[in-house]
Amino acid sequence: MALEITDETFKKVVLESDKPVLVDFWATWCGPCRIVGPIVDQIHSEYEGKAIVGKVDVDANQEYAAKYGVRNIPTVLIFKDGKVVDKQIGVASKNVYTSKIDAAL
Numbered sequence: 001m002a003l004e005i006t007d008e009t010f011k012k013v014v015l016e017s018d019k020p021v022l023v024d025f026w027a028t029w030c031g032p033c034r035i036v037g038p039i040v041d042q043i044h045s046e047y048e049g050k051a052i053v054g055k056v057d058v059d060a061n062q063e064y065a066a067k068y069g070v071r072n073i074p075t076v077l078i079f080k081d082g083k084v085v086d087k088q089i090g091v092a093s094k095n096v097y098t099s100k101i102d103a104a105l
Contacts, residue, residue, distance in 0.1 A: 002044040003054035007063040015082040016063075020104035021052040022097065025068075025075045027059050032091045036074040036082060039094045043101070051101050080104045 005023060013040050014021045024040045025034040026033035037055070044053035058073060068077060068084065078086040078100045086100045 002040045005054040005056045005061070007061040010056070010061075010064045013054060014079050017052050017079070017082075019051050019076065020085075020101055021079040022047075022101055023055070023077045023079065024053075024055045025058050025065050025070045025077070026055055026073055027057060029059075030073050033074045035091050036076070038095065040076070042094065043097055046098075047101060050105060053101075074102075078104050 002024065003013065006088055014023060022040070022043065024033075024036060027038065040053060040055060056064060058070065070077075072089050073090075074091065076088045076092075076097060077084050085104055088096060088100065
């Protein structure tokens with residue numbers, strides 16, 4: 001399972017990470033998010049030790065979703081050195097997400 005990221009942990013886990021970070025902004029009621037969720041969980045397992053892979057529930061944690069202009073979900077942002085370096089809005093295949101992480105490694 002991907003790391004659960006909250007407004008309280010976002011700065012430490014994402015912005016201060018020395019590794020690339022994939023963040024999936026999602027919600028429990030979002031149908032497309034249920035497609036992306038298992039893909040993100042797989043990526044978390046495969047990139048353990050190389051990148052941080054986590055999820056932000058936008059209903060419970062709105063601060064960073066608003067800060068990064070997340071208006072549609074699922075939205076996946078790739079961070080490196082505390083900055084957004086790539087994004088994917090909507091459902092995409094696993095290799096789309098992994099190629100974005102690979103580019104940030």
